[in-house]
Structure formats: C-alpha cells, structure tokens
Amino acid sequence: MLIGPFYVAHAIIALMLALIVVPLAAIPRRQSHAAFLASSALLALIFLLSAYAFLSGVDVTVFIIFHLYQFSAFFLGLFAFALLLVNALSYEHYQDFTRFSMFLSFAIVGMFVVAMANSLITILLGLELMTLPTAFMIMTSGKYHIEAAVKLFILSAIAIGALSFAIALVFPYDLQLALSPVSSSALFTGITPNAGNYLLILSIILVAAAMGFEVAAFPFNLWVPDVYQGAPGNVTALLAGINKKVAFVALMEIFFVLFVQFQPIFSPVLILLSIATMFYGNIVALVQTNVKRLLAYSSISQAGYILIGLAVATQFGIEASIVQIVAHLFMIIGAFAIVLWLESKNLRTLDDYNSLGYRNRFAAASLAILMLSMAGVPPLLGFIGKFLVFSSAIDTRALLYLAVFGIVNSFISIYYYAKVIDHMYSGRSKELLPMGRYTYAVVAVALAATILLGVYPNFLISAASAASKALLAL
Amino acid sequence: MTILIGLMLLFSALASILILALDQELSKRIALAGSGIVLAITIWILVTSLLQGSLSMGEQYPYISAFDISLQLQLTPISFILVLMTAIVAFGAVMAGNPERVREKAANALILLFEFSAIGLFASANLFIFFIFWDIGVIALFFMINILGSANRRYASIKFIIYEIFASSLLLLGIMMIYFYTPVHSFDIGAITSAASTIPQATQQMIFILMFIAFMVNMPLFPLHFWLPDAHTEASTQGSMLLSGVLTKFGAYGMLLIFTMFPIASSLAIPIALLAGFSTIYSAFVTMMQHDIKRVIAYTTIIDMGIILVAIAAMNSFGTYGAAYAMFAHGITIALLFLTVGCMHHIFGSRDMRVVKGVVSRAASTGYSFIMGVFGVTGVPLTAGFVADVLIFIGAIQAFGLAGALPLIGLLMIGAFMYLVINRSFMMTKEPSQPVEYIGIEQQLGYAFLMGSMLLFGIFPFLLLGFANL
Numbered sequence: 027m028l029i030g031p032f033y034v035a036h037a038i039i040a041l042m043l044a045l046i047v048v049p050l051a052a053i054p055r056r057q058s059h060a061a062f063l064a065s066s067a068l069l070a071l072i073f074l075l076s077a078y079a080f081l082s083g084v085d086v087t088v089f090i091i092f093h094l095y096q097f098s099a100f101f102l103g104l105f106a107f108a109l110l111l112v113n114a115l116s117y118e119h120y121q122d123f124t125r126f127s128m129f130l131s132f133a134i135v136g137m138f139v140v141a142m143a144n145s146l147i148t149i150l151l152g153l154e155l156m157t158l159p160t161a162f163m164i165m166t167s168g169k170y171h172i173e174a175a176v177k178l179f180i181l182s183a184i185a186i187g188a189l190s191f192a193i194a195l196v197f198p199y200d201l202q203l204a205l206s207p208v209s210s211s212a213l214f215t216g217i218t219p220n221a222g223n224y225l226l227i228l229s230i231i232l233v234a235a236a237m238g239f240e241v242a243a244f245p246f247n248l249w250v251p252d253v254y255q256g257a258p259g260n261v262t263a264l265l266a267g268i269n270k271k272v273a274f275v276a277l278m279e280i281f282f283v284l285f286v287q288f289q290p291i292f293s294p295v296l297i298l299l300s301i302a303t304m305f306y307g308n309i310v311a312l313v314q315t316n317v318k319r320l321l322a323y324s325s326i327s328q329a330g331y332i333l334i335g336l337a338v339a340t341q342f343g344i345e346a347s348i349v350q351i352v353a354h355l356f357m358i359i360g361a362f363a364i365v366l367w368l369e370s371k372n373l374r375t376l377d378d379y380n381s382l383g384y385r386n387r388f389a390a391a392s393l394a395i396l397m398l399s400m401a402g403v404p405p406l407l408g409f410i411g412k413f414l415v416f417s418s419a420i421d422t423r424a425l426l427y428l429a430v431f432g433i434v435n436s437f438i439s440i441y442y443y444a445k446v447i448d449h450m451y452s453g454r455s456k457e458l459l460p461m462g463r464y465t466y467a468v469v470a471v472a473l474a475a476t477i478l479l480g481v482y483p484n485f486l487i488s489a490a491s492a493a494s495k496a497l498l499a500l
Numbered sequence: 501m502t503i504l505i506g507l508m509l510l511f512s513a514l515a516s517i518l519i520l521a522l523d524q525e526l527s528k529r530i531a532l533a534g535s536g537i538v539l540a541i542t543i544w545i546l547v548t549s550l551l552q553g554s555l556s557m558g559e560q561y562p563y564i565s566a567f568d569i570s571l572q573l574q575l576t577p578i579s580f581i582l583v584l585m586t587a588i589v590a591f592g593a594v595m596a597g598n599p600e601r602v603r604e605k606a607a608n609a610l611i612l613l614f615e616f617s618a619i620g621l622f623a624s625a626n627l628f629i630f631f632i633f634w635d636i637g638v639i640a641l642f643f644m645i646n647i648l649g650s651a652n653r654r655y656a657s658i659k660f661i662i663y664e665i666f667a668s669s670l671l672l673l674g675i676m677m678i679y680f681y682t683p684v685h686s687f688d689i690g691a692i693t694s695a696a697s698t699i700p701q702a703t704q705q706m707i708f709i710l711m712f713i714a715f716m717v718n719m720p721l722f723p724l725h726f727w728l729p730d731a732h733t734e735a736s737t738q739g740s741m742l743l744s745g746v747l748t749k750f751g752a753y754g755m756l757l758i759f760t761m762f763p764i765a766s767s768l769a770i771p772i773a774l775l776a777g778f779s780t781i782y783s784a785f786v787t788m789m790q791h792d793i794k795r796v797i798a799y800t801t802i803i804d805m806g807i808i809l810v811a812i813a814a815m816n817s818f819g820t821y822g823a824a825y826a827m828f829a830h831g832i833t834i835a836l837l838f839l840t841v842g843c844m845h846h847i848f849g850s851r852d853m854r855v856v857k858g859v860v861s862r863a864a865s866t867g868y869s870f871i872m873g874v875f876g877v878t879g880v881p882l883t884a885g886f887v888a889d890v891l892i893f894i895g896a897i898q899a900f901g902l903a904g905a906l907p908l909i910g911l912l913m914i915g916a917f918m919y920l921v922i923n924r925s926f927m928m929t930k931e932p933s934q935p936v937e938y939i940g941i942e943q944q945l946g947y948a949f950l951m952g953s954m955l956l957f958g959i960f961p962f963l964l965l966g967f968a969n970l
Contacts, residue, residue: 383647399664403639404632413672420680429676433669440665441658444642448654451647487566 031084034075035094038102038142041072042135049127058123065127066113069106072138076102080489085496093144093205096496100489101141101275104352108268109134111359111468115366116260118464125166129159133264137272146193146203146284147360149276150186153240156272157182160265160413164257174256178265181249185239188233192232195225196284205283227291233280234295240273243299246304254322259366262318266325267359271351274332281336282344282497289339296337297428304330304435311442315375318365320442321358327435328354334428335415344494345417349486350411352479353399357408360472361396364389367465381453389461390450392473398444399476402436407480412436416486503574504541505623508583509538509616512590516612524605524871531594531608535615539587545575546584555580558625567628569687571957574625577967578824582622582753584816584964585831587803588953589745590615592832593738594947596839598648599939600736601847607648607738613768614640618746622753628687629673634671634750638664641747644739645731656727656734663727667717671754674710677703693761704764711758712772718751719805732798737842740794744801745835749827752805755812756823766815773813773900780806780910788917793844793851796921797837802875803914804830807907811892814904819895821968826892828957828964829884833876836950838941840870843943847935853925858932866939867926869947874922876954883958887965 029037043416045068052061073397080099087093094102109130115131117123136155165175202222208226238246246338281292307327314320332354335347367389373379383390399408412432419429462468479486515534519527549555562569576584593611598604617637623629639662646657658968679687681703682695696704717724732740759765780803787799804826811823843866844859845851860867872883879889889911896904957963 212643398639404635408636409632413676416672417676417680420676423680426677430673437666437669441662444658444661448646448658451643453655482563484565487564491566 028123029078031079031082031086031094032088034084035086035088035092036081038072038075038079038094038138039088041068041075041093042138044068045131045134049131053124055130056122057123058120058127059118061124061127062113062117063451065131066110069110069134073106073110075102076100076106080170080492083492085310087144090204091145091148092139092142094142098142099495100348100493101271102138104355105134105137105141105268105272108359109137110357111363111471112260112264112268114464115263115363115468118462119258119260119366119370126163129163129166130264132159132161133157133269137268140272140276140279143276144205146205146280149205149279150189150193153182153189153273153276154186156269157186157240160230160261160269162266163261164253167258167261171256171258174253177249177256178253181239186237188232188239189236192229192236195229196230199226205279207286208284226285226288229343230281230285230288230292231247231295233277233285234292234299237273237277237280238299241270241277241333242303242326243329243333244300244302244326247303247306247326250326251319251322254325255316255318259318259362259369262322263359263362263366266322266362267355270325270329271355274347274351275334278336278344278347278497282339286498293337293339296333296339297425300333300337300428301331301345301431302330303327303333305430308435311439313376314442317374317376317379317446318369320376320446321361321365324439324442325354326357327439328358330398331412331432333416334432335418337428338418338425340418340422341491341494341498342421343415343500344497345487345490346411346414346418348493349414349483349488352486352490353407353411353476356472356475356479357396358398360476361393361400362471363465363468363472364393364396367461369461376449379446381450381455382459383451384454385454385459386461389459389469390468392469394447394450395473397446397478399480401440401443405481405487407476407483410480410483410486501938502557502559504545505557505575505619506561507573508538508541508587508619509573510618511541512612512619514615516609519605519609519612527605527608528594528597531612532590532591532863534612535587535591535594538615538619539591542580542584542587545580549580550963550966567687569626569628571629572625572688573620573623573629575623577754577964578756578820579622581824581964582620582749584827585749586615586622586746588616588950589831589835590618590743590837592835592946592950592953593741595942595949596738597942598736598738599843599937599943602736602937603648607644608650608737610640610644611738611742614644614742614746618750621750625689626687627678627689627692630689630754631668631672631675635668637747637750638668641735641739641743644742645735648736648739649734650736650945651734652730653734656730658833660727660731660922663717663724667714667751670710671714674714677707677710678920681707689757689761697763701764704762707793708758708762708764708768711754712768715751715754715758718754719748719809720751720802721776721806721809722782725779725783725802728802729795729798732801732838733792733794737839740798740842741835744798744838745831748801748805749831752808752812752823752827755809756820759812760813770900773810773896773904776806776809776813777907777910778806778912780810780907781913784910784917786912787914791852791854793853793856793921793925794838794841796853796918797834797841800914800918801830801834803910804834804877805913807889807892808905810904811895814895814899816874816895817968818891818898821965822888822891822893822895823930823962825884825961826888829876829888829954832950832954832957833873833883833885836869836947836954837873839943839946839950840866840873843939844870846937847939848933849936850933853921856925856933857928859926859930862932862935863939865944865947870926870950871922872954873949874918876919876958878911881958882955884954884961886958887961
C-alpha cells in the first residue's frame with residue numbers, strides 16, 4: 027500500500043473538518059463561487075481517498091469511534107460522489123450559496139460520521155448532525171417552507187429520542203457502546219436476563235422504529251410527502267437520495283454488527299416493514315398528480331425494496347440491498363434535478379409536464395429512462411438492484427413470498443411511472459425550455475450511472491459484495 | 501465460433517443510436533442500412549448453412565461474471581426461422597416507411613431498437629438475456645404506440661404496458677425460481693433443460709404456470725388478450741406491423757421454450773390445447789363483429805396464435821416446426837396486411853369496411869396486396885401460410901387425433917369472413933370511395949418485398965425446413 031491505512035483515515039477526517047471550515051470562511055464576503063469550488067474539491071478528494079481505501083482493502087480503527095474498512099469506505103465514496111452532484115445542483119439554485127453551503131457541509135460531516143461509525147454514540151450524533159442542518163436548509167429557503175422544516179425537525183427529534191432509548195437499553199449488556207456484537211446476557215447486576223431477553227427485543231424494535239422514521243418506512247413515513255413537496259428540490263434530492271441512504275447504513279451497522287446474533291428477532295420486523303412500505307408507497311403513488319409527491323411516494327416504495335434485502339439478512343441480501351441503495355441514489359438525484367429545474371419554471375403537476383418531450387428532449391428522455399429504471403426495466407440499474415433483492419429472497423426459499431410481494435409491487439408501480447412518461451410525450455407545444463449548465467451535468471452523470479452500471483453491473487456487484495462481506499466480517 | 505449474431509445485434513443497436521444522434525433527413529437511410537445489413541447477415545447465414553446442410557451456431561460474450569451470466573447467443577433451426585422473420589419484417593417496415601411521414605426519426609430509431617431486442621431474444625441461449633431483450637422490446641413498442649400512435653394512443657399505450665409488464669413480472673419470477681430451484685444454479689437454457697427433471701413436481705408446475713401465463717398475455721390468448729385490439733388500432737402502421745408481426749412471437753417462442761424445458765409440460769398439454777382451441781374459435785366470433793379492418797386483422801392474430809399454441813402443445817416435431825413456420829408466415833403476412841390497411845387509411849381517410857369501397861379499382865396496389873395478404877393468412881397454397889398450416893395440422897392430428905383438427909373451424913370462419921370483407925369492401929365497384937391522398941413508391945416497394953418473401957418461402961419451404969428432421 028502506497029499510503030498507510032492510518033494516514034488515509036486521518037486524511038479523510040481532516041478533510042471533513044476542512045469541509046466545515048471552508049464555507050464558514052466564505053460567508054462574510056458571500057463568495058458563493060469560492061465556497062462551491064472549495065467544497066467540491068474537498069468532496070472530490072474524499073471520494074478519491076475513500077475509493078483508494080476501498081480498493082486497497084483498509085481496515086483501521088481511528089480514535090476508537092471511527093472505523094475505516096471496506097464497508098465504510100464504500101459508502102464514504104458513494105456519498106461523496108452523490109454530494110458532489112447535490113452540491114452542484116444547489117449552487118445553481120441559490121443566489122447566495124454560502125449560507126446553504128454551511129448547512130450542507132455540517133450535514134455532510136454527519137453523513138460521513140455515520141458511515142465511519144464504530145460506536146453507537148457516533149451513529150446517534152452523526153444522524154443528529156445530518157438531520158438538523160437539513161431542517162435548517164429547508165427553513166431558510168423561504169417562508170413557504172417552514173411547515174416542511176418543522177415537520178422534519180420534530181419527527182427526526184422523535185427518531186433520535188427512540189434511538190437514544192434503544193442505546194440505553196443495550197448498554198447494560200456489555201457496559202460499552204462500541205459497535206461489536208452484543209452478548210445475550212446482561213452484565214449489569216440488577217437486570218436478570220430471562221429467556222426472552224425483553225430489553226433487547228424492545229431495543230431492537232426501538233431501533234427499527236427510529237430507523238423507520240429516517241428511511242421513511244410505513245407506518246413511520248407520514249412526514250415524507252409533505253416534507254419532500256415542501257422542501258426545495260435540491261434539498262429533496264438530498265433527503266431522498268442521501269439522507270435516507272445514510273439511515274440505511276446506520277440500520278445495517280446496528281443490526282448486522284450489534285444485533286447480529288438476534289437475526290431471528292429483527293428479521294420479521296424488517297419483513298413487516300418492507301411489505302407495508304412497498305404496498306403503501308406504490309398504491310398511494312398511483313393517484314398523485316404532483317410530480318414531487320409522486321416521486322416521494324415512489325421513493326417510499328423503493329425503501330421497501332431495499333428493506334427486503336436487509337430482512338433476508340444473508341450476505342447476499344445485504345449485497346443486493348447495497349446495489350439497490352446505489353441504484354436508487356442515482357435515479358432519485360437525477361429525477362429530482364429535473365424536477366427542481368422544472369419547479370423553477372413553475373411546472374409542478376403531471377399536466378404541467380405535458381409536451382416536455384418536445385420542449386426539452388434531453389430532459390424528457392432522461393426522466394423517462396430514470397422512471398423506467400425505477401420501475402425495474404432492464405437493462406437499467408434499477409432492474410439490477412431489484413433483481414438481486416428479489417433473488418436474495420428466493421435464495422432463502424422460506425422468504426419466497428417476499429419476492430412475490432416485491433414483484434407484485436414492481437408491477438403496480440409501472441402504472442404511475444408510465445403515466446409520467448405518457449404525460450411528457452403528449453401535447454405538441456414546441457416552446458423550448460432551456461436547462462441550466464449544472465443541472466444538465468448532474469442529470470447526465472446520474473443518467474450515465476443508471477445506464478452504464480445497469481448494462482455492465484460487474485464492478486458494482488463485486489464492490490457491494492466486498493462491502494457486505496466487510497460488514498459481516500466474513 | 502462466429503460473430504455473426506453479435507454483429508446483427510451490434511449493427512441494429514448502432515443504427516438506432518446513430519438515428520437518434522443525427523438529423524431527421526438521414527434517419528431513413530441509416531435505418532435502411534442497419535436493417536439491410538441485418539437482413540444480409542441472416543441471408544448469408546441461411547445460404548452458408550444450406551450449403552453445409554446444417555444450422556447451428558453459438559456465441560458467447562462476457563456479461564455479469566458475478567452470476568455466471570454471459571451473453572450466450574445461439575441459432576437453432578427454429579430460432580433462425582424467427583430471426584429471419586424479424587429481419588424481413590423490420591426491413592419491410594423501414595422500407596415502407598410511415599405513409600403519414602410523421603416523426604420518422606423516432607419511428608426509425610424505435611424500429612431498430614425493437615429489431616435489436618427481437619433478434620437478441622430469439623437468439624438467446626440464456627433466460628436472463630431472454631428477459632432483458634423481452635423488456636427492451638416491450639418498452640420500444642410502448643414508445644412506438646405512445647409517441648407515434650393515433651388519437652387514443654395514450655390509453656392504448658398505458659393498457660399495453662400494464663399487460664406486458666404484468667407478463668414480464670411473472671416471467672422474471674419464473675426465471676428467478678428456475679435459477680434457485682435447479683441444482684445447477686444456471687440461466688443457461690441447455691443446462692436447465694437437462695436438469696429440469698430434478699426440480700420437484702409441485703415447484704415445476706408452479707414455474708411452468710407462471711411462465712405460461714406470462715407468455716399467454718404476450719401471445720395473446722383468450723382471457724388475457726384485451727390489450728391487443730386497442731394497441732393495434734392505436735399504433736402507427738409500422739408499430740402494428742412490429743407488434744403483431746414480431747412482438748406476439750416473443751410469447752409463442754417462449755411457449756416453445758417452456759414446452760421443451762419442463763418435463764411436466766406433457767401432462768398439461770391437453771388442457772392447454774383446449775384453451776388455445778377455445779381462444780381460436782372465440783376470437784373468430786369476435787372478429788366477425790368488427791367493422792374496423794385494422795381491428796379485424798388484430799383479431800386474426802389471436803386466432804393464429806391460438807392455432808400456433810395448439811401446434812406447440814402437440815409436442816412433436818411436426819407441431820414444433822409447424823409452429824415456428826406458422827410464426828414466420830404469420831409475421832410476414834400480418835405485417836403486409838397492416839401495411840396495406842395503414843395505406844388504405846391514408847388513401848381513403850377511413851378503415852371502416854362499410855365506408856371504404858372499391859379499393860381495388862381506386863388504389864390497385866393496396867387492394868391487391870391486401871388480397872394477397874388474406875390468401876396468406878387463410879393458408880392458400882403457394883403462400884408460406886399454407887406450408888405452416890399443413891405442418892401444424894399433421895402435428896396436431898398426430899398428437900390429439902382428429903380433435904386436433906378442430907381449430908381449423910376457426911381458421912375457416914375467419915377465412916370466410918375475410919373474403920366477405922374483400923367482397924363487400926375491396927372489390928365493390930358500386931359507388932367507390934374517392935381517394936384523398938396517394939401513397940408513394942416506398943410503400944409499394946414494401947408491399948412487393950413482403951409479398952415476395954411470403955411467396956418465396958411458400959413455394960420453397962425447404963429453404964427453412966431443410967434442417968428439420970421431419
């Protein structure tokens with residue numbers, strides 16, 4: 027290895043700190059461009075470093091609370107890449123980018139902290155650090171957004187509360203907060219472990235509930251449509267594209283490291299969550315007319331597909347979920363980039379999207395491909411994700427029904443995805459609708475990822491496989 | 501190891517992308533070049549195999565190594581018949597063009613994309629690849645209906661995609677179950693065929709029924725055919741040619757695959773043949789209620805596909821080759837019929853058989869081509885349809901006794917009705933309709949090309965059946 031693993035990890039942490047400082051420095055003179063360039067450069071550096079760390083197979087613990095191994099390096103790299111996209115989107119959207127950039131950089135650090143967490147407290151703090159600035163981002167975007175901000179704030183506070191309580195309940199078992207398999211008997215005198223281990227079960231359910239809020243699983247998803255619709259499109263892209271995935275990472279870290287021996291207990295919980303989430307998201311999406319709301323429900327259902335792989339809880343299942351996470355991340359960022367751009371032209375509903383196919387051919391074709399990918403049409407990335415997730419369920423034999431539910435949902439969803447495409451190619455208005463430079467670039471990157479990784483998924487699948495093996499310490 | 505199948509896929513995909521990237525004016529030339537090259541390659545394969553006396557080809561390209569999936573392509577005599585059909589129909593559709601000349605660029609790009617998917621599907625030796633090509637084809641035709649269709653296209657296209665995605669969902673489930681329930685863990689059709697008997701009976705039945713329903717939607721067969729009349733009526737002329745000519749064969753080819761793959765098929769053959777026969781006769785009655793000639797032709801597709809399924813369910817070599825030959829004949833003939841009806845609509849502004857009169861005297865080429873097409877559909881000797889019908893009914897009678905000939909009733913009924921249409925509408929000399937538009941040389945070349953292929957393979961069936969051991 028060219029650079030020692032220890033230095034790589036330290037460099038990443040140093041860059042994270044720099045990310046916080048740089049936008050702060052840019053605020054007094056409102057140097058938007060400088061803030062954008064600096065944060066992009068830092069993110070790109072983090073991406074490169076974590077890619078290097080991933081490829082060279084690092085495994086190092088830093089300051090006890092951070093753990094840089096293939097799993098965390100994979101997600102560090104993924105988030106850094108996705109954040110580059112969101113950063114560019116936001117830069118084009120705001121007059122004064124510096125204030126937004128400050129909130130964004132705090133949230134970014136939160137995400138990276140969760141991805142690298144080696145302790146329950148790190149996860150808790152990271153999630154907090156991620157969601158609070160997101161609420162501020164929405165709040166400072168204008169007075170119409172306050173409702174969404176308050177909803178997000180209150181519900182994430184509840185989620186954090188539930189997670190803290192869950193952590194408190196686990197503590198007596200090992201008297202430590204490190205992310206390592208919890209022993210099944212309480213060390214703390216005063217608690218008598220009985221056959222059921224009720225405290226642990228309660229803790230698992232609370233974690234599932236807290237993460238249910240964050241990943242928007244039914245029945246914890248009621249905030250999603252309002253917040254997604256109320257927030258400006260770039261923040262929605264951040265929420266749906268990255269925040270949700272960070273929560274999935276936290277979920278994986280807690281369930282597959284901490285509670286790894288209790289798979290028979292948490293699996294049924296996740297199965298129920300995933301089935302309910304898929305059906306709820308897809309069925310409600312059928313009747314939506316606002317595109318942003320439609321995408322919000324669609325991303326709820328996509329969370330359901332991701333949960334299938336986690337509920338299966340085998341190495342293959344986790345690998346499949348990771349692929350589906352990557353797929354949804356690119357698809358939803360691309361889609362919300364287009365939605366944000368159209369929103370700035372005051373086009374919001376399905377009827378407003380009529381004849382988009384003739385007004386901006388690139389945007390319509392990209393949105394159509396992203397929609398088809400979300401619906402799981404081969405050979406796009408969304409199909410690969412769904413295929414792996416359903417396969418992982420069938421692979422266990424016992425969970426065949428989960429794959430059947432998934433496929434039924436995949437079928438239901440084609441209606442509303444096709445409806446969006448149908449609207450874009452109806453009507454014959456020829457009035458051109460130009461797209462901003464950065465939006466164009468973001469959409470192009472998301473589209474390229476969706477198509478290329480779909481047509482040739484080898485690299486992604488083997489990376490996901492390495493990450494899942496690292497997580498399970500196989 | 502050859503690279504010919506890969507080249508066909510490459511050229512059709514490349515042409516499709518080039519058309520999208522370049523100007524409208526060039527689109528037709530590129531499309532002609534692309535589909536012409538594909539046709540030339542198929543003819544080259546045909547000629548060399550005729551000289552060698554055998555046809556079998558296999559190619560393999562790396563794809564998803566994590567699951568041992570590679571792009572396995574093969575040509576057997578049966579799949580070659582369908583690939584040739586696809587090449588002919590696509591070339592014919594491109595050559596004839598759209599009489600209305602609207603959105604030629606989109607139309608040509610989608611035709612080439614569809615040709616890519618159809619050739620890939622018929623040549624695939626791997627169920628995963630089969631599924632991928634299946635969905636690409638469906639999506640290409642969805643856009644073909646949605647963007648290029650007529651007034652009611654939005655309703656028809658959404659209906660089409662819902663039915664087709666329903667089918668492909670079941671297909672996907674079936675394929676994944678095959679992968680995980682066969683001990684070999686493979687998508688390779690050959691490997692599955694040899695290992696299928698080790699799958700437990702109940703699971704095998706479940707997989708078979710899942711895939712059967714998927715293919716049934718696509719073919720289509722009686723209770724699940726409701727997408728077809730709407731999709732055909734609303735699609736553009738070229739769209740209908742491909743829909744009926746090629747897309748419905750996806751399902752029929754899939755039926756052939758599952759009947760050869762699963763040993764359990766033999767126990768289900770008789771109920772399936774009954775269903776297919778019923779579908780034939782039911783749609784013959786429905787056809788007689790139609791006045792829109794395009795709808796009439798759409799329903800004859802259901803009739804013919806029912807007969808094809810009877811032949812497949814016979815599970816003997818006459819039935820199998822008969823089914824493949826019938827798909828070939830039907831694909832070309834129905835494309836010709838849809839082309840003539842599209843031109844007729846363009847010329848007279850209507851497709852209603854009660855309104856349009858005297859096509860033969862006012863638009864001779866269109867009228868006579870339609871009549872030739874009806875000859876082909878009803879299996880008049882010297883057309884490819886005749887050869888197909890002979891093979892099919894020999895196979896069906898071998899397998900089911902004289903009852904196997906019952907679907908002939910449907911064929912006779914539709915034949916009688918079609919000649920009635922010709923008599924009342926095409927040949928009627930009293931008060932002929934006035935043409936409002938004229939068609940160009942391109943459409944007439946399209947007629948000639950499709951008619952020529954229909955007759956060529958009707959007069960010289962050994963060109964394709966020489967490889968079969970009948």
